[in-house]
Amino acid sequence: MPPQPQRQKAAPSSTRRSSGEPSASPMALRPADFHVTVDVVLLSLRNDLPHIGVVQRSRPEAYIDQHQLQRRTNPHLPRRVERVERHPQHHWALPGGHVGHTLLGDAYGTGTTADSSLAQAALRVLHRETNLSLSEEDLHQVGAFGDADRDPRSGRTISVAFVAIVGDDRDLTLHPNDQVGHVSRVQFRPVVDVLARPNRLEFDHEDIVLKAIALVRNLVTTTPLATKFCREEFTLGELRRVYEALFHESLDSAAAAEQPGHADKVRQYLNTLEQLGARHTPDFERTVTELAMMMPSSPSSPDFVADNYVAEVKGFASRSTAPVVDIARQVELMSRLVRQSSRTRVPRPPRLIKPLDPTNFARRIQKLNILTSVEGGSRPTFDRYGKPAALFRLSPDREPAPFLLRLDGLGKSDHSD
Secondary structure (H helix, E strand, O other), X not given: OOOOOOOOOOXXXXXXXXXXXXXXXXXHHOOOOEEEEEEEEEEEEEXXXXXXXXXXXXXXXXXXXXXXXXXXOOOOOOOOEEEEEOOOOOEEEOOEEEOOOOOOOOOOOOOOOOOOOHHHHHHHHHHHHHOOOOOHHHEEEEEEEOOOOOOOOOOEEEEEEEEEEOOOOOXXXXXXXXXXXXXXXXEEEEHHHHHOOOOEEOOOHHHHHHHHHHHHHHHHHHOHHHHHHOOOOEOHHHHXXXXXXXXXXXXXXXXXXXXXXXXHXXXXXXXXXXXHHHOOOHHHHHHHHHHHHHOOOOOOOOOOOOHHHHHHHHHHHHOOOOOOOOHHHHHHHHHHHHHHHOOOOOOOOOOOOOOEOHHHHHHHHHHXXXXXXXXXXXXXXXXXXXXXXXXEEEOOOOOOOOOOOOOOOOEOOOOOO
């Protein structure tokens, strides 16, 4: 929620008006500030890890619940949201803002046009703070959050929260619209990382995230929402992995996210990625560039470098001029690149999944009659490994009625792909 501007208080009336006298001005009778806002939980699945879209606003202070940890065991304990100095690495918030209304004008950055609905307000706020464009069909309402102690600023704030699934092909930008200026960072981060200390979400956004996850868990067992996490065409193994990632115990609560082997494993992986990024040297970049300029821009170009640099090399090649035939030089550059990339190979991400039996899952999901097979289509079950498997897509002729996919009895103690 953006900072709330200060309003002048109306001077108190010294005498009571009779019913026959003209009414007081609207400002004189204006009630205490009552704010209606929207917050959006952006949920994505990346490297088998549920990620969430969070922002960090440019103001120097953050509003953090000092009773947040105690409330995990005693939810009836009142919040104690206080304004504290913002930590540049550990204080995050959900994208959100005020619902636009003509009476507000542009006092809260809503623009002068009123939002036609709460969903439209959420879409506008989302685009303003993240440059991400969604549709109303992407939004699912989580609920309303309006406890009196959720925001220590003036008045009362009621927030209506939504959750949206964002695929891998749509990512948040690293900076907001410059015309807004109150958001300094926008990122997708693993959910277990955001929920675990020392990271903290502002206001009651931790409660909103956990309610959103609970809603998504319900929707993927009663509607085809799970397919939103996949590409348009997917294998049953890829679809199964959505359920395995969403129902892992690390997402049960914020306390569960901090259990040994959950957040610490994810953070170790993230730290390794950061260290690899710092190892990029000018020599390595020059080698990639020169070799890419010599390679043809055909899709069949060999993947001669570590997986994390294949796309980069091919990107250079697609913008290069005609290749220069110099086999000896290519071999020399390839050898150099292999030596350099061996020190910067991306590690495998941690696997926080709830193992499900592949055969029984496939049998149950196909009984729902919501999928249709892609004739002649197949690919490895998972990227870079696994046997080729048949491709499916969501059936356009499926019944609109809700179903129930029972996951009980699908557990598998020894999981392998």
